[in-house]
Amino acid sequence: MTQLLSLRHLQLKTRMVLILGVIAVSQTGILGQFAIRYLDTVLEEQIGHQAMRVAQAIAASPTLIDAVETRNTDILQPLSYKIAKSAEAKFVVIGDRDGIRLAHPFPERIGKPMSDDDGDTNAPALIGGIPYVSKALGSIGWSVRGKAPIFNHTGTQIIGVVSVGYLLDTVEQLVSNHRLSMMLAIAAAFAFSVFTAIWFARHFKKAIFDLEPEQIGQMFEERNATLEAVREGIVAINQKGMITTFNHAAIRTLELPENEQYIGKHIMEVLPDTGMLHVLRSGQPQFDQEIWLHNHLLIASRIPLRQDDKTTGVVTSFRLKNEVDLVSRKLTRIKQYADSLRSQAHEYNNKLHTIAGLIQIDAKDEALAVIGQETSSHQAFIQQLMSVTSDSVLAGCLLGKYNRAKELGLTLHIEQESQMSALPDALPREQLVSILGNLIDNALEATLAHYGRGGSVTLSLSDYGKELIFEIEDQGPGVAESDRERIFTRGFSTKSQPGHGIGLDLVKSLTDHLGGMITVEPISPYGSRFTLYLPKELSELLRGKDLNAGPIPFSGPAN
Template sequence: MYLTIKTKMMILIGSLVAVVLLLQGIYLNLNKAELISDQIGLRALNLAKAVAVIPELIDAFDLEDPAIVIQPLAESLRQATGAEYVVVGNRDEIRYSHPIPERLGQRMVGGDNYAALVEGESYVSRATGTLGEAMRGKVPIVDANGDIIGVVSVGFMLDKVASDVDRMLYLGWLFIALSLLVGFAGAVWIANHVKKLILGLEPHEIARLVHEKEAILQSIHEGVVAINREGRITVLNQSAKRTLGVEGEQPCQGMPVEELVPNSRLLDVLVSGERQFDRELWIGDVPVVVNRVPILNPAGEVDGAVSTFRSQKELLDVYRALKEASADVDQLREQAHEFSNKLYTISGLLQLNRPEEALALIHQESLVTQNQVAFLVRHLSDPVISAMLLGKMMRARHMGIQFEIEESSSISMNLSFEGQDILLKIISNLLDNAFDASTLLPPVLPQVRLFFTDLGAQLLIEVEDNGPGLPADQFELITRRGYSTKEGRHRGIGLALVRRLAEAKGGNIYLEESELGGACFVVSIDKSLISQKDNNL
């Protein structure tokens, strides 16, 4: 059976109040009952002490029949004080007084007179006499010489004592019952109030919403930063951490937003409550597009602010991908045109009845492609990298660039998916830069050379060209994001990306002078961080 949170709170809070009140009531009432019983016992004892020192009673012990004096005296005291009985006996426990006259002269019952008659003690005892179980006050009777001559026993029946205790505890239990009613009413009010605060949702619904919110925050591509009214961070998703350069599980919740993003301007939104959309902002050296909106409570007051932002680098990546796709389309058009010309040539040779020369032309074209493919198969274990290099060879041929891969090049290791992606980006960017640089000194024949090896602990990649080269003192500058020696927008990304990828995998990028006369870039990467074995661990 499913219980709502309102019902659960009512049951739990009501039960807690009931248990606490009942335990407290039982404890207090038991103490009160014991106190009342003690008071009745003290009352019996004090009355017995008062009886034991009456001179007429003491003198009556010298008479031939003490009961003549003692019985009327004891009965008058019993009726005046409300005691159940006042019994006076001698040292032999023979009664001189009793509420029932027929029992005069008989032995006292209960067996609790020894301490009074022998040791001279005064005390309260519980024992069963001829009238039933009673609480008794026992006091010895001492004559003028100090000798014990008898005992006084004043009793209150226990059933009457219990009745008196119950009557006195009635109000206590009534108060506890009223407190329970108030407690249950308070439980109902608290349950309704909490239900209203959580918008009528159940705990499992709240948990699901929290998980959904967390999943949405972590899955969206935009960075999200939220702050409370004190300007402290309450939400920071993974995209925001990557953009802000927050490492690992570094705690950010509760941190002042100005410490993490000094120029966030979220505090301005807290003050003004103004919404800001599509504003430009630099986070470090990364340009981002920012939206800022206030968080309003039901009263319309600003309780916090949220900022979403996205790196402009992604737009640049899209631009570059489109540009490369456009270049590939142009190359395909050129290849189709060149292939069409060769087909016309072969057709003409066949029409001229020159089949031998047509076959020689066909074999010549296929031999070049087969040799390139065979070389990549022998020297590269990864087909994805081989396919990329084959495409670069075709592009170089159509650009009129002499592109060669050194015969000693070899990569035999199995790359992880991440390793494939990293090598594709590094080699592709380096070759594109080399192709562009080698065409800057016409009419010199453009030349580009590639070397790679995975011997040792590091994987090395070396790309050189015969372009104008680069001064060594500009190395830090040219590997910085946004700087480029080329004209136009969206430049200065390739070498910065190569350097970042290499450093992230335990390597680096170096600039050397090329044997071809231009620039030579050498990249090192820790093999263990891009191997298939590492990926499966």
């Protein structure tokens, strides 16, 4: 264990060389030992069969049969030498039917039982007439012997036995030669493993940017911590469209079940409308795109992952669009609110001075008249709102815009015939007031810029028929015919000040999402009329969506 732990201090290349080298030596050594043992066994079997075949051939010799029948050792002794030499055998021993030697490499052993050498009674050959192979320690060492019975000329009677032997030293010599070859093979395998390990380590480290495994592990932990720390939702897929990253911010933003495992699933199973597969096929990045995903309006960026000029995956990051727009609009509105407050304070200071002067000259009735003028118009507008609509959210929005108009020195009028009491319950109020708030703010700014203080914006509301109709008329410079479609494009604005070109794009997106329509037309002698149409009956598509998950309302300049 200590040795394994100490390997962590070595570089990856050194570790791979050591590990692959040990594996190569172990595998080659084990296979070599098995091969040598198998070779030893096979060689013994082959030599034994060869000895038995030679013994059978000798036993069938007519000269040998005649000499055995007559027990003529003078013929058998030199014959055995000659046969042993020609067969490259160590010895050839010939015995009679009783196992008594008639020929032997050592002449002094002639006439003695053959069983003296190895304890073998030669029974299978002498009694059963069966040739066989035996292995025994004889007078000249360990040998493999092939034995065959000698029959008379008619083949009816066993008259003796022939034993042909090969020393096992021959087998050992052959095995030793192969063992040397095996050792050379082990050395060659080790050298090849070292070379392969070095090459593979270089290639592998290049693929992992020359990092060590411990560094990769640390970076992986840092990557997971980073993914969980960011507020943006992050989702990544591989080349097959399988999800490889899905952080908790993405789960929370899309309001997905937190107890499910998303990594390993196909992106079409979880987020079929994400558009990541299109980026995977095209390889073209997309930045700051507005998308509807899982019933949420998002700002998303999709970046393809590349390796060797090949797209291997896609990463997308996203946030709720209302969060991005809200931050942008808050930053751009701070100065405008400050200017508005300064002008409002200046106006009210003048009125307070006027009231104070009237009181000082004891003109109390005139002072009360001035104070009444400030409250009467406000109360009249509230009474009109109560008669036009019973929806508190819509009424609160319009009252806020009325106050905003007064701050700017303008007037917000509501047509006397207006009526809006049939707002459907399924219509998300926050999206409705977001649309109206942006349109009214846009009209107030256009009127102030063109007409100046004292101008007015007129609002008409109608719920007759199958649609909700909202008309906003301003006293601005109007919209050029060539710009009537472009004003709904994100970033386009007829104003030169920064921070515009956002609101009308949001209005168009929300209107389309609600299944409605918005138009713009000029009015005489100057100004524009924006008309918003929203269906009372939402389509089946919208009924299946969580409409209340859209952007939260906010006020500010629309264009």
